Amino acid sequence: MPADSTMVTEIFSSIQGEGIFTGCRQIFIRFWGCNLNCRYCDTRTGKAPVHCRIETEPGTGNFCLLPNPLTAAEVALRAGELNPSGHQTISLTGGEPLLHTSFLSRLIPLLPPARQGIYLETNGTLPEELARIIDGIDIIAMDIKLPGTAGITPCWREHEAFLALALAKKKKVMVKIIIADYSADREIEQAVELLSRYKDIPVVLQPVSSSRGIPQLAPGRALAIQARALEKLIDVRVIPQTHKYLHLL
Ligand code: SF4
Secondary structure (H helix, E strand, C coil), rough: CCCCCEEEEEEEEEEECHHCCCEEEEEEECCCCCCCCCCCCCCCCCCEEEEEEEECCCCCCEEEEEEECCCCCHHHHHHHHHHHHHCEEEEEEEEHHHHHHHHHHHHHHHHCCCCCEEEEEECCCCCHHHHHHHHCCEEEECCCCCCCHHHCCHHHHHHHEEEEHHHHHHCEEEEEECCCCCCCHHHHHHHHHHHHCCCCCECCCEEEEEEEECCCCCHHHHHHHHHHCCCCCCCEEEEECCCCCCCCC
16 A cells, blocks of 8 residues: 555545534544454444545535545545535544554645544544644544443553543543443443543443444433443533434444
8 A cells, every 4th residue: 555545434524423522514534444343333344445435515425436545635635525614523533543643644734624623533542643643633532442341452551541642732532431231330430430530521421322323221221320420520421323313424
């Protein structure tokens, strides 16, 4: 693959379906590949996509295909054709976008301005990669992964370093924790304990959802987890994935 190019899954305009920016209009640049393998993942992270799907007019669902890999100039051009000034942010998402930091350091200066800047959607486990591009990012939406819920090796130290860097750089930060009926209380408590050092960060508890957006978590359990988190944190919200209700990407 040429040094100035990378694998991009899709570029399109839609509303953010997760976290405290739910409902905000964003241009999404979705990068291929992830360093984790969460059991509830709903993103295609398997075989590298031969083509990148690119929406040709914002919000129409009409796509053309461009062969992968794409250069930074191509990605910036295609994002620019989706009317960035009419969007709240440009979202760098995945997969895990921080697997593409060399590419991102070229892309970010080329991206046209959106109203609130550049929004990084990340699993929050790659602090060294974040350090390479953080100056170009305005908003960081990071996960704290509950290892037993995701079915992965614990990432507590990585999350801690990631969060500390994001806050040291005075970025707007929000945290998402995916929870399920089978989430262990001790894992939830460990996540809350970590976040309690930074009490005023907005924290979203996101129930695992089916492909049609139906939360796979009893409402009473969601409220109980929220109540416990609110004993130590200031801003804790329960928000399911909303884009699935509207059948949006
Ligand atoms: S971090 Fe996100 S994209 Fe990566 S495997 Fe987990 S859910 Fe999927």
